[in-house]
Amino acid sequence: MREQERTIANDLAGAVARMTQTDKSLVASRNRVAAAAERLEASEVAYEANGVSVDAVLDARERLSDAESRYYRATLEHAIAEKNVRLLSGSLLESNQVMLEGECGRVYSVMPQKRQRTVDYRCRVTKKVTPSASETR
Numbered sequence: 001m002r003e004q005e006r007t008i009a010n011d012l013a014g015a016v017a018r019m020t021q022t023d024k025s026l027v028a029s030r031n032r033v034a035a036a037a038e039r040l041e042a043s044e045v046a047y048e049a050n051g052v053s054v055d056a057v058l059d060a061r062e063r064l065s066d067a068e069s070r071y072y073r074a075t076l077e078h079a080i081a082e083k084n085v086r087l088l089s090g091s092l093l094e095s096n097q098v099m100l101e102g103e104c105g106r107v108y109s110v111m112p113q114k115r116q117r118t119v120d121y122r123c124r125v126t127k128k129v130t131p132s133a134s135e136t137r
Helices: 002-048 054-089
Strands: 098-100 107-110 118-120
16 A cells, blocks of 8 residues: 555646646747747747848748747646646646546536536446346356
8 A cells, every 4th residue: 555655646737747846847938939029929020121032031930830840839737747746646637627426436427618418327227137047057
């Protein structure tokens, strides 16, 4: 039992560290997008004033596109890391408003916000099954 607790604690510590790392990466990616957008705007203004070639504008657009791509990748990695922390800490179901309830431990789920829906699965015996004569031998 103590070994399981240590394993879970170590896994949770690793997941928290990963989430902290992805949070920093997300902030850095957001800053890169803002900087790339400013560079693009500056190069477009310079192009219109005949100060730079069209290649500079295209390079700036490419950098912005790359920065946005990295930002969305960082957003995905952060969401996965957050999910892992919630899963290992035991709060994943609660954070998604899912509660265990009812007979046989089936899931009763309340979907958040606009997708309000209730799913209630309960164990019901609808037909009693008795073994046939050949199965009892």
